[in-house]
Amino acid sequence: MEHYLILARSVTYAQRMQKVLNRAGVRCQIFRAPRDLSNLGCAYAVRIATVDLTAALTSLHAASLDPVQIFLYQRGLYQEVHP
């Protein structure tokens, strides 16, 4: 199923993102990011539905929680996006 992964610098950062998104009514889950998505090693990411990207980024930006990277999952592959 298509979704976005918003990469965070740490699990604590991902948890802060999750808290902000939950308050904004955006459903999300924290996941370990697939290894090949981060060239710096282990990472966590917040997964959201594709329809929620704009609302999520607006809320995160307002909370000064800018993502490290964003990936779109489509047809079994992750692709970095720059919305």
Place this chain on the structure above:
Amino acid sequence: MIYLDSAATTFQKPASVAAAMWDALATMSSPGRGGHSAAMRAADTAFQCRSELAELFHLDNPEQVVFTLNATHALNIAIKSLVPPGGRVVVSGYEHNAVTRPLEALGANVAVAVCPLFRPDAAEDAFQRLIKSGVSAVICSHVSNVFGFIQPLEAIAALCKSRGVPLIVDASQSAGVLPLDGKALGAAYIAMPGHKGLYGPQGTGVLLCGDGVQPRPLLEGGTGSLSIQQQMPDFLPDRLEAGTHNMPGIAGLLAGVRYVRQRGTKKILDRERQLIQQAADGLSRIPGLCVYAEPGMQNQTGVLSLTVKNQGAEELGTALAERNIAVRAGVHCSPLAHRSAGTLNTGTIRVSVSDFNTPGEISRLVSAVRRIRARK
């Protein structure tokens, strides 16, 4: 046992603390070390604990809350991040060895803001004279672990702010007892134990990091983040939390923090002051005792020291221990505080209470001391 040594560690904890620790042992692994349920449960608990500590101490961001082994560990990080070898430092006259020994190891040039007991006005004047540009840091114990003397922290913080000198607060005796507003103080670092006024287990401590600080790690190692990079992450809390977390401790600390937030620091302080006032009133009527209490207790918390004529502090402490009453005798790892108060040669007997002590226990302490002294 009547436990009156809470300035060292609170011994009676809320029942929820042990329950949370058992739960952590049974269900949690390590936060930030995997995506499985045991790791994520640990991560949730750690985050909740950071968030509740941030709320209690008025910080916006839970990432500014760093878990340490104890307050000494937290103070070492803070001091070694700000004070270069030989750097100039101003400290209060009531610091613990957790502050003075790291400064000695750094060869710091230490100026002491000397003041008499229970004279916050004199403390403020002393800091006013000593805080100058070129000082690497001001370090202030919010409350003396020997005498319960409350330093005028807000005034000292304002002086630091106006003169551009970073402030390190040792909140070992005040966290969970006095209001502490990290944002309003603007301190660079606030260090505290988890196992005293926050009612967590031993082996827990907290370092609150101010906005924009660049702490130096004491330990390097795995953090579960940026694993390929060989330098420690430059962001908190990972920068200061190398290695596996003490999850039973953090879960217990969370339960303790919840107890404090539910009770409120004002209620806890009021209760502790009433008990210490009762102890001071009773003990000061016993001939041969010198009780260090401030009338009205406006500048004193739940800690009381006394000296004994013709009897060593340790001797009275031992006699009380034989009666199953736990107090602390000696120098309490704070020779500087004793030097300031003039009790270095004798040491003191320290009575320190928590929210779990009762007036009946204080009455039994006073009776026991009276009986012991009557035999002299």
